[in-house]
Amino acid sequence: MSTLRNFSIKMLAASVLSVLGTSAMADDIHSALSNSKAWAELNLRYETAEEDNALEDASALTLRTRIGFSSGSVNGFSFTAEAEDSRIVLGQDEFTVGPTGFNVGEYSVIADPETTEVDQAFIQYKADKFTGRLGRQVIALDDHRFIGHVGWRQDRQTFDAISAKYNLSDNLELFYSYMYKRNRIFAEAADLDSKDHIVHASYMSKVGKFVGYAYLLEVDNDTDNALDTYGMSYDGKAKGEGVSWAYGGEYAIQSSEAGSGETATDFDASYLNAYVAATISGITAKIDYEILGSDDGLYGFATPLATLHKFNGWADLFLKTPEQGLKDLRVSLSGGLAGGKWLLAYHDFSADESSNGIDDLGSEINAQYTKKFAGKYNFGIKYGTYDSGDTKVDTNRFWMWIGTRF
Known part of the structure; x- marks a missing residue:
């Protein structure tokens, strides 16, 4: 009888501990759900493209919708998921998206395909100065010149990745x-498996911000290839x-290898950027000089993971650096x-190393006005006009959009 009583007491104790443990876990889950947040984002945009070639002028009216959820934390762990959808509105579909096969060869390109996909889905662990993520995520570094989310397009770029950030101080x-995967802006039609290593360090000193990086990129396609940038x-x-100054510079070297045997290619190029800006009475004047170098006129410095629309003109004539x-x-x-922001810019383009009679790469004028209103909405209008040089064609692009997030 005593043995039975002891056994019963032990079973009861185990049951109580189990319930308490389950209760604690339930409390953690309840806390995580209570501290979770959800959001939705809408972006309606009208875009036109006119090129001086045989293609028909393009126009598109598209609506991007994002719906997301982020849980609270349980022992440092949390989860984020976000879905993205882009739709053509009111039948305004006279544009081409080549990689997806949409209206191929008919119109100028407007790179906003119809798509519904997972934009983000990652598990995060955060403790003290460390943050780690596993899964599909947005990764954007510095000014997006090398690694960005291409958020200007309706289907932005994300990455399937393992990432870690540590603040030493x-x-x-x-x-x-x-x-291990680049989820690009063309729905799933041009996504690439990869073996990319991204190393980045930044230090904020009393005299400014210093950054060093190594971007070691490789497309996982069973061929020998490497694009290494330091x-x-x-x-x-x-x-x-009465004046505020901003200034800076950047330098990088790059090696590109592809193929094997007699067909192998091996190129080297460098990157240089320098800028200075002055703000007086709310007006900012800026001069920016950028060189994406060439290797004997055969290869141009590449930034395949950048938010390319942000650089080298909004007409998007230089999404790929010329040879x-x-x-x-x-x-x-x-x-x-009037409560908004305006910008005017002029670009003068030329070759780093002229070849095949190509030296003058044209010029471009950009203009933009953006404004937030009613505390919840943003409105924008912008225009880019490109005049061709020894290559490319005259191009005009126009955008108008309205968006909100809640």
Whole structure:
């Protein structure tokens, strides 16, 4: 009888501990759900493209919808999921998206295919100065010149990756990511399996921000290939009497290898950027000089994971660097007007190393106005017009959009 009683007591104790443990876990789950958040984002955009070639002028009216959820934390772990959908509105579909097979060869390109897909889905662990993520995620570094989300397009770029960020101090941050899939902007039609290693370090000093990086990219397609880039950058600010200054520079070297045996290629190129900006009475004037170098006119410095629309003109004529390389002298003015922001920019393009009679790469003018209103909405209108040089064609692009997030 005593043995039976002891056994019963032990079973009861185990049951109580089990219930308490289950209760604690239930509390954690309840807390995570209570601290979770959900969001939705809408972006309606009208875009036109006119090119001086045989293609028909393009126009598109598209609506992007994103719906997301992020849980609270349980022992440092949380989960984020986000779905993205892009639809053609009111039958405005006179445009081409080549990789998806949509209206191929008929119209100028507007790279906003109809799609419904998982935009993000990752598990995150966060503790003290460390943050780790596993799964599909947005990764954007610095000004997006090398690694970005291409958020300008309706279907933005994300990566299937393992990433880790560690803050050694308030001023020093280290970031590493192994990216095993590039989810590009053409729905799933042009996604690429990869073996990309991203190493990035930034240090904020009293005189400005210093960054060093190594981007070691490889497409996982059973062929020999490598695109390795090593670089550093500096950004600083200063305040004078009645004027604020911003200035900086960046330099990188790159090697590109592809193929094997007699068909193998091996190129080297460099990147250089320098800028200075002055703000007086709310008006900012900026001069920016960028060189995407060439290897003897046979290869141009490549940035395949960048938010390319942000650089080298909004007409998108230089999403791929020409074999001659690219020099871009950009002069811009920006400021505020009627509660919004305006920007005017001029680009002068030329080859880094001319070849095949190509030296003058044309020029471009960009103009934009954006404004937030009613506390919840954003509106924008912008225009890019490109005048061709020894290559490309005259191109005009126009955008108008309205969006909200809640």
